[in-house]
Amino acid sequence: MPNGGPDNCGTCAWNRTGGDRTQGGRCELRGVSITVPFWTYCNNWEGWRDKVPDKMPAIKGPVYSSGIFEGYYTRIPWCGDNEPQTYKPGICSVTGVKFNEGISVVDNETNDTLFFATNDIYCNWLKGRKGGSQVAKPIRKKSSGDEALHGIYTEIFHKGALCCDFMHVGVDKPLKGNLDEDLGPSGKRWLEDKVRGAILCGAIGDAIGRQMEGRLPGTCAPATWYAPWHGWQSGPVGTITDDTQMTWWLAESLLTNGRLVPDDLAKRFTREHIRGIGQATRQFVGNYKDKKLPWYEAGVASSGNGAAMRASPVGIFFRNDFDELKLAAGMQAMVTHNDPMAIASSIVMAYAVAMLLRINVNQLSDLGQKTLFCRDLADAIAGIEGGGQYVTRKDGQPSTLASRIRDDIPRFLDEKQLPAQVQEEFWSGAYVLESLPFALYCFLFSPGHFDRVIYNAVNESVDSDTVAAMAGTFCGALNGLHRNMDRQYWQKVKTDSDRDLFAITDMKTDADYLGELEFREELTGLADRMLDNCWRDPKPE
Numbered sequence: 001m002p003n004g005g006p007d008n009c010g011t012c013a014w015n016r017t018g019g020d021r022t023q024g025g026r027c028e029l030r031g032v033s034i035t036v037p038f039w040t041y042c043n044n045w046e047g048w049r050d051k052v053p054d055k056m057p058a059i060k061g062p063v064y065s066s067g068i069f070e071g072y073y074t075r076i077p078w079c080g081d082n083e084p085q086t087y088k089p090g091i092c093s094v095t096g097v098k099f100n101e102g103i104s105v106v107d108n109e110t111n112d113t114l115f116f117a118t119n120d121i122y123c124n125w126l127k128g129r130k131g132g133s134q135v136a137k138p139i140r141k142k143s144s145g146d147e148a149l150h151g152i153y154t155e156i157f158h159k160g161a162l163c164c165d166f167m168h169v170g171v172d173k174p175l176k177g178n179l180d181e182d183l184g185p186s187g188k189r190w191l192e193d194k195v196r197g198a199i200l201c202g203a204i205g206d207a208i209g210r211q212m213e214g215r216l217p218g219t220c221a222p223a224t225w226y227a228p229w230h231g232w233q234s235g236p237v238g239t240i241t242d243d244t245q246m247t248w249w250l251a252e253s254l255l256t257n258g259r260l261v262p263d264d265l266a267k268r269f270t271r272e273h274i275r276g277i278g279q280a281t282r283q284f285v286g287n288y289k290d291k292k293l294p295w296y297e298a299g300v301a302s303s304g305n306g307a308a309m310r311a312s313p314v315g316i317f318f319r320n321d322f323d324e325l326k327l328a329a330g331m332q333a334m335v336t337h338n339d340p341m342a343i344a345s346s347i348v349m350a351y352a353v354a355m356l357l358r359i360n361v362n363q364l365s366d367l368g369q370k371t372l373f374c375r376d377l378a379d380a381i382a383g384i385e386g387g388g389q390y391v392t393r394k395d396g397q398p399s400t401l402a403s404r405i406r407d408d409i410p411r412f413l414d415e416k417q418l419p420a421q422v423q424e425e426f427w428s429g430a431y432v433l434e435s436l437p438f439a440l441y442c443f444l445f446s447p448g449h450f451d452r453v454i455y456n457a458v459n460e461s462v463d464s465d466t467v468a469a470m471a472g473t474f475c476g477a478l479n480g481l482h483r484n485m486d487r488q489y490w491q492k493v494k495t496d497s498d499r500d501l502f503a504i505t506d507m508k509t510d511a512d513y514l515g516e517l518e519f520r521e522e523l524t525g526l527a528d529r530m531l532d533n534c535w536r537d538p539k540p541e
């Protein structure tokens with residue numbers, strides 16, 4: 001049986017070989033030679049006849065090839081009558097990167113031979129031609145983007161170093177409007193407060209959650225305030241851990257370089273002591289610092305939550321460009337966690353922050369709004385995690401972040417499940433399939449109520465500092481720092497969950513979260529620099 005579908009030249013009546021049509025031939029209708037009939041197609045297919053029809057029809061569209069490039073069942077059009085060929089190794093005419101296996105094709109307009117590192121680059125180039133001779137260039141929707149990082153992506157993909165081709169799956173989710181251009185002075189203050197909220201409320205969650213890390217919910221008295229850590233003498237009791245450290249270093253790397261530079265990030269991650277370091281990150285440090293592996297070989301195949309917990313600066317920095325956000329989020333994850341789910345988790349975290357910077361709590365208060373928010377997040381990572389490769393720890397069932405976010409969270413919200421009940425389903429350890437959806441649930445359960453978000457994230461979870469850091473980040477990006485510190489605001493905001501399930505707070509009532517937070521001034525300064533220095537496309541079209 002022919003591979004890749006029956007409608008190929010090997011079965012087509014127009015293929016006049018004089019004998020066996022499966023062994024190459026020539027298309028009578030188009031006048032082109034056919035080298036691999038089972039992998040060549042067109043819309044004029046006339047199948048399984050012994051005689052060519054009397055009437056010659058009009059040509060319908062291009063000839064397509066498949067199966068000889070990456071993505072074997074994807075059909076790619078010929079360039080006029082010229083068939084693309086595999087080529088190895090070469091230098092991509094569009095991106096300039098070296099590839100080990102790619103495509104060569106003769107341009108039917110200039111007769112130049114061009115080279116493409118991937119099917120996708122070739123197809124975009126072909127689509128972008130508007131007749132006449134053109135210089136080959138990448139075809140991108142509105143901008144040229146970070147060509148250096150796109151080039152690195154292609155290069156490491158073809159080296160086999162990247163665990164999945166995440167940029168070519170998932171739904172493109174354009175971020176509505178340019179946040180910075182649309183804002184007046186009061187709008188800028190609003191955004192400033194939200195950016196500060198994303199950074200500082202994440203740090204507060206990290207610092208309060210630290211004391212509960214690794215403890216099963218319900219096995220000790222709930223934490224309602226910071227606890228001094230073992231090295232604490234007289235400084236602020238709100239001591240942050242790796243979640244905030246690595247968020248900070250990622251932010252500094254973006255600000256210093258004006259874009260994501262993976263090797264710079266790897267250097268920053270290996271310079272200083274990391275507090276409460278996770279397993280995968282520890283292994284990465286060993287690979288990069290001690291074994292001297294290049295950054296793209298130092299990341300570990302781990303679906304831990306270390307990539308997601310630090311991803312908020314990507315969402316803030318690339319708040320106006322989804323494509324660049326997705327690329328940077330995936331690449332920053334890969335530095336330490338070279339795993340499809342970890343990459344997806346970083347994209348979810350960054351994209352959620354970029355969306356939350358755009359809305360207020362009234363746009364995330366009822367079930368319908370929360371469901372749409374979850375769908376948007378799941379769409380952005382659809383397909384990245386593959387099928388069936390991840391299972392739950394609880395019962396070994398196949399699951400993905402995308403399915404938990406798209407299906408389970410809205411269902412549990414609809415059923416008005418308490419976070420403690422959802423934790424029983426999701427669990428909340430360092431496996432990002434557990435901790436990220438649970439953090440998202442704690443946030444969506446009471447999005448306007450910072451106190452409640454932190455209480456649930458800290459006390460109903462196992463990896464408490466990371467869950468609370470992520471939930472605090474979401475809550476900070478939505479409400480802003482100022483409002484999250486305002487108890488009267490919490491009382492005013494009423495969402496579905498608030499109304500039905502609780503009326504009081506359980507945290508320390510006179511707590512000054514911000515005043516006792518370690519590095520609060522440095523982190524505030526960091527947030528303000530991120531407000532002023534977001535990604536701007538170098539060559540917008």
Ligand SMILES: [Mg+2]
Pocket residue numbers: 241242243275276465466
């Ligand atoms: Mg930590």
